[in-house]
Amino acid sequence: MIKPLVATLLFSTLCNAAPVDVSKTDMAEVVIKDGNARISLPAEAKKALINWNPEFIVFDLKDYSESVLNLIKEVEPNGVPMAFIADLDNNGEKDIVLLGSDLHRQYAVALTKKDKTWQAVEIHSWTIANIKSTVLPKIDKSKSAESGIPLYVLPADGEHAKKLGKKIGVQVERYMGSASVYEIKDGKAAQVILQ
Numbered sequence: 001m002i003k004p005l006v007a008t009l010l011f012s013t014l015c016n017a018a019p020v021d022v023s024k025t026d027m028a029e030v031v032i033k034d035g036n037a038r039i040s041l042p043a044e045a046k047k048a049l050i051n052w053n054p055e056f057i058v059f060d061l062k063d064y065s066e067s068v069l070n071l072i073k074e075v076e077p078n079g080v081p082m083a084f085i086a087d088l089d090n091n092g093e094k095d096i097v098l099l100g101s102d103l104h105r106q107y108a109v110a111l112t113k114k115d116k117t118w119q120a121v122e123i124h125s126w127t128i129a130n131i132k133s134t135v136l137p138k139i140d141k142s143k144s145a146e147s148g149i150p151l152y153v154l155p156a157d158g159e160h161a162k163k164l165g166k167k168i169g170v171q172v173e174r175y176m177g178s179a180s181v182y183e184i185k186d187g188k189a190a191q192v193i194l195q
């Protein structure tokens with residue numbers, strides 16, 4: 001009885017997820033077409049993601065508010081709030097950061113490549129009930145309230161980026177809230193603290 005219930009819940013969640021495909025070019029890609037984001041991963045990267053958490057699904061672009069999408073466009077004109085591609089550990093290989101959830105929690109996870117091996121590195125996790133229905137703080141009091149996923153990921157900038165030097169940090173942020181920055185170090189995520 002429980003297995004069919006879990007399968008139904010997982011299916012309904014997957015129907016509102018950004019598709020993650022196997023890349024034809026063996027490179028990580030984020031493509032936006034007709035307002036939809038499609039994520040492509042090398043086969044080994046997708047396998048590492050599934051091994052880390054087989055229930056993990058990437059958030060859908062349509063579950064973000066206009067305010068969050070506009071904020072991302074200001075920072076990264078071709079960016080999306082739930083993924084970015086960069087060489088996180090400065091080893092010459094492109095890695096990808098994904099933001100999504102399973103049936104219990106939300107996660108920021110990096111898929112990193114070192115010596116031709118992909119590894120999933122959990123960066124941070126949350127438990128936000130009904131995350132897609134989160135009412136966001138208003139900047140402009142004359143506009144109506146917006147709801148949507150309040151979390152997003154970006155490459156670190158400012159003082160954090162300076163501290164990391166050639167490495168690219170992962171900035172995990174809540175809309176109109178604080179940001180935390182992490183670096184990928186020895187296969188683990190470590191928070192970057194400014195002194």
